[in-house]
Amino acid sequence: MTENMIEAEGLTKRFGTTQALAGFDLAAPAGSILGVLGPNGAGKTTAVRILATLALPDAGRALVAGYDVVRDPAAVRRNIGFTAQDATLDETLTGRQNLRMVGELSRMRRGDARMRAEELLRTFELTDAAGRVLRGYSGGMRRRLDLAASLMTRPPVLFLDEPTTGLDPTSRHRVWSVLRGLVDDGVTVVLTTQYLDEADQLADRIVVVDHGRVIAEGTPTELKRVTGGARLEGTLSSPNAAALDALRPLVEGPVQVSEDGRRLRAPVRSTAGLLTRVVRALDEAGVDLEDVAVHQPSLDDVFMRLTGTAPVAPAETPAGTAEEPARELQEVNR
Amino acid sequence: MIDALPMVHVAGPPMPARVAGALRDVYVVTRRNLIHITREPMQLGDVTIQPVLFTLLFVYVFGSGIPVPGGTYASFAIAGLLLLNLTTSSMGTAVGLTVDLGTGIIDRFRTLPMWPAAVLVGRSITDLLAATLCTLIVAGSGLVVGWRPQTGIGQLIAGFGVALFFAYALSWLAGCVGLWAKGVETAQSFGFLVLFPISFVSNALVPTRGMPDWLRTIADWNPVSAVTAACRELWGNPNPSALSSAWSMQHPVWTALAWSIAILVVCLPLASMLYRRRTTG
Numbered sequence: 001m002t003e004n005m006i007e008a009e010g011l012t013k014r015f016g017t018t019q020a021l022a023g024f025d026l027a028a029p030a031g032s033i034l035g036v037l038g039p040n041g042a043g044k045t046t047a048v049r050i051l052a053t054l055a056l057p058d059a060g061r062a063l064v065a066g067y068d069v070v071r072d073p074a075a076v077r078r079n080i081g082f083t084a085q086d087a088t089l090d091e092t093l094t095g096r097q098n099l100r101m102v103g104e105l106s107r108m109r110r111g112d113a114r115m116r117a118e119e120l121l122r123t124f125e126l127t128d129a130a131g132r133v134l135r136g137y138s139g140g141m142r143r144r145l146d147l148a149a150s151l152m153t154r155p156p157v158l159f160l161d162e163p164t165t166g167l168d169p170t171s172r173h174r175v176w177s178v179l180r181g182l183v184d185d186g187v188t189v190v191l192t193t194q195y196l197d198e199a200d201q202l203a204d205r206i207v208v209v210d211h212g213r214v215i216a217e218g219t220p221t222e223l224k225r226v227t228g229g230a231r232l233e234g235t236l237s238s239p240n241a242a243a244l245d246a247l248r249p250l251v252e253g254p255v256q257v258s259e260d261g262r263r264l265r266a267p268v269r270s271t272a273g274l275l276t277r278v279v280r281a282l283d284e285a286g287v288d289l290e291d292v293a294v295h296q297p298s299l300d301d302v303f304m305r306l307t308g309t310a311p312v313a314p315a316e317t318p319a320g321t322a323e324e325p326a327r328e329l330q331e332v333n334r
Numbered sequence: 335m336i337d338a339l340p341m342v343h344v345a346g347p348p349m350p351a352r353v354a355g356a357l358r359d360v361y362v363v364t365r366r367n368l369i370h371i372t373r374e375p376m377q378l379g380d381v382t383i384q385p386v387l388f389t390l391l392f393v394y395v396f397g398s399g400i401p402v403p404g405g406t407y408a409s410f411a412i413a414g415l416l417l418l419n420l421t422t423s424s425m426g427t428a429v430g431l432t433v434d435l436g437t438g439i440i441d442r443f444r445t446l447p448m449w450p451a452a453v454l455v456g457r458s459i460t461d462l463l464a465a466t467l468c469t470l471i472v473a474g475s476g477l478v479v480g481w482r483p484q485t486g487i488g489q490l491i492a493g494f495g496v497a498l499f500f501a502y503a504l505s506w507l508a509g510c511v512g513l514w515a516k517g518v519e520t521a522q523s524f525g526f527l528v529l530f531p532i533s534f535v536s537n538a539l540v541p542t543r544g545m546p547d548w549l550r551t552i553a554d555w556n557p558v559s560a561v562t563a564a565c566r567e568l569w570g571n572p573n574p575s576a577l578s579s580a581w582s583m584q585h586p587v588w589t590a591l592a593w594s595i596a597i598l599v600v601c602l603p604l605a606s607m608l609y610r611r612r613t614t615g
Contacts, residue, residue, distance in 0.1 A: 052445050056614060065342045074447060079342055082445040088438035092370045104362045105448040107347075107355055133373065149442065156342050 004063075005030040005157055005188035006051060011060035012212075013046050020046040022212035024060070028188050028205070030156075033179065035203030036192040037299070039307055043212040044192040045085060045161055051190065052082040052159045065157050081150030085161045087142040088149075089134055095145050096121065096130040103152040113152070120148035123178060140171045147175060151182075158182065160191040164198060176202055196299035206299075210307045224297040230270040232278065234292035236262045246285035250278055262290075270294055356449035363456025367430070368463070380423040381468035388415055389475040392539060400540055405572035412476035413493070413565035414538030417558050419468050420501040421533045425525035427461045427505040431512030432521040440613055454605055458505050465501040469494050484570030493568035496590050500561045503594040506601035513608035538562045541574040554580035557593035564590040 004027045011024040021043045028034040036044050049055040051062055053073040062069045065079035082088075089098045096117055103113030121127045124144040129137065137145065147163060160179075164172045179189060179202060193199050199206050200220045208216040208223070216223060232251060236243060239261030247255055251266035258264075268274060275294055282289055347355065371377050392415060397407030434440060434453070443453055473481075473494075483490045508524070515521040535549065536542075536558040542550045553559050559575065563586035566573035575583045582589040 054441060054444055074346060077445055077447040078346070080445060082442075084438060084441055086438050088442035090366065090439050091437065092373050093366065097366075097369065101362055101366055102442065102446065105359055105443065105446045105452075107358075107447060 004028060006064050006190060008062040009060055011050055011057045011062060013058050019212055024213055026207055028190055030188050031183060031186045032204040033183055033189040033202050035199035035206040036209055037199050037206055038209035042209040044209055048159050048161050048192055052080055053077055079155055079157055081155040081158045083146045083150045083160045083163055087146050089146060091134045094131050094133055095126055099149055099152060102149045106153045116152055120151055124148050139166045140168055143167055156187060158187055158189045162192055196303055200299050208306050216306050223302045230268050230294050230296050232266050232268045232294055234264045235290040237288035237290050240287045242285040243282060243287045246281040268294060359448045359452035360455045363452050364459045367456060367460035381464045382471055385419045385468055385471045386475045389479060393479045402572050403574055406480060408480040410572045412481040413562045413571060416472045416497055417538050417562045418533045419472055420465055420497060421529050421558060422525060423468060424504040424508040425529060427457060427508040428512035428521035428524055429518055430457055431509055432515050432518050444613060451606055454509060454609055461505040462502050465498055489568045493565040496564045497561055500590060500594045503597040506605055507597055509605045510601050510608055513605060513612055532558055537575045554578050555582050560586050560589035560593055
């Protein structure tokens, strides 16, 4: 068995005139969660579909659980679970019938498939709805059942294409905790997401994808370091030039001032007592503050800096902090 | 929790287990299709209500105006009505596959370690079961309007067998159309543009001797005519086509079997090729 459960090298894929993948590389060690992050149309879904044997690459090579996805798709399929972006279950069957069918078609014994189905229905709190036909399911219930279906055989490798898109916060957290449990048991998960907090919360490593290739890779912490650390943001009651002089010794770079002269922003090294010193210095300079805070870098900052596009903010968290135009692309060495 | 580490499944199962597994996949897919039917029983309208309706319409409306040498119109028409119903209802295969391909369920199937062709074979078995039901209903309504088989039980069953074998072959042809069609409408229009003409330009509902020569030649070599004539011969019903000099009408049972086998030989590989092409991104 290879050390990496999933390995892809130089995958390319073209649909008509669209180059969906342009030399895509990826590696995921066993028992880890790899987050694949990128804007819409970056190639995330295409990459996952190739790894799950649903699409063939034009060039490149990929191994899943040690098997080549092109030459030995049957062996790959014995070892994976897959949840697509759109529900891939039978609308006319009940939840329970769907899970059993998936189990039986995965060559589980009938009794095992039954037991496993009940277990998963409980895990995803779908037992009450299990006897109902899928047409009556809400979007969130469908996503959960879809995920349950991919877990029927306890596959060592799991591909999830935006598994929590459209889920309410409670369902999202339930899915997250199930995924964490799976990884504790040694399952390798590749998950695509547009939600930065999801990648931040779950992923051991993240690859950032844009225009069909990986433009950055690392742990969430490493990626956040790309943005160059924390920043101080403050709002003054009225414009005051003395504020700049007072701040200069405390910050790590130039202080940016907004057009109305009231909002200030500067890179800082986040240390204990920094905020107290800032407030005291401004107070001594006679500056009246409306608010001030030190912001830790978020993956949103990383994302914007690397791709030049704003990420999608998840529904339940407030939209990202002040929009900042992207500067030059910064490559992370792998 | 080392012992809980998920196992990578190394080798595929040995050959006998693989065949058994494939058969089980077909069973599971067929059962799924049958569950669909129980949820929407009107799917079976073309093999339950339609045969009764056609029998009554043709026997009482057309039958009164079409003289059949050597017997009543009812005893002549039931074999033809069976073929008319079986042929037109094979359109259901095309529609069923097109519908399946339009939903995400095929993606799910394709990531499972199942036999990929089970989707197609399961569909064809489902349609064979529907065709069997259709046959029973045609026979039942035939008995009511005065159709009587004149031979033994063995030959009666042989006639049904020839007809169902043809229906099975036809479901693979319809399957190819369903796999090729982009939408349900295309699949349905196949029924009207191909299956209806095939059913009617034949000896199924009228004796062919009144047709112009060129049309009669087409009718004589039409597989629907061969299967119909085979049933009439096997059931001892009036079979005016026996007077035709065409080889196909002199040997209708062999012609019917040959047509069915030929359709299967072409359509089985074609369907699996179309399926692969359709589902490989």
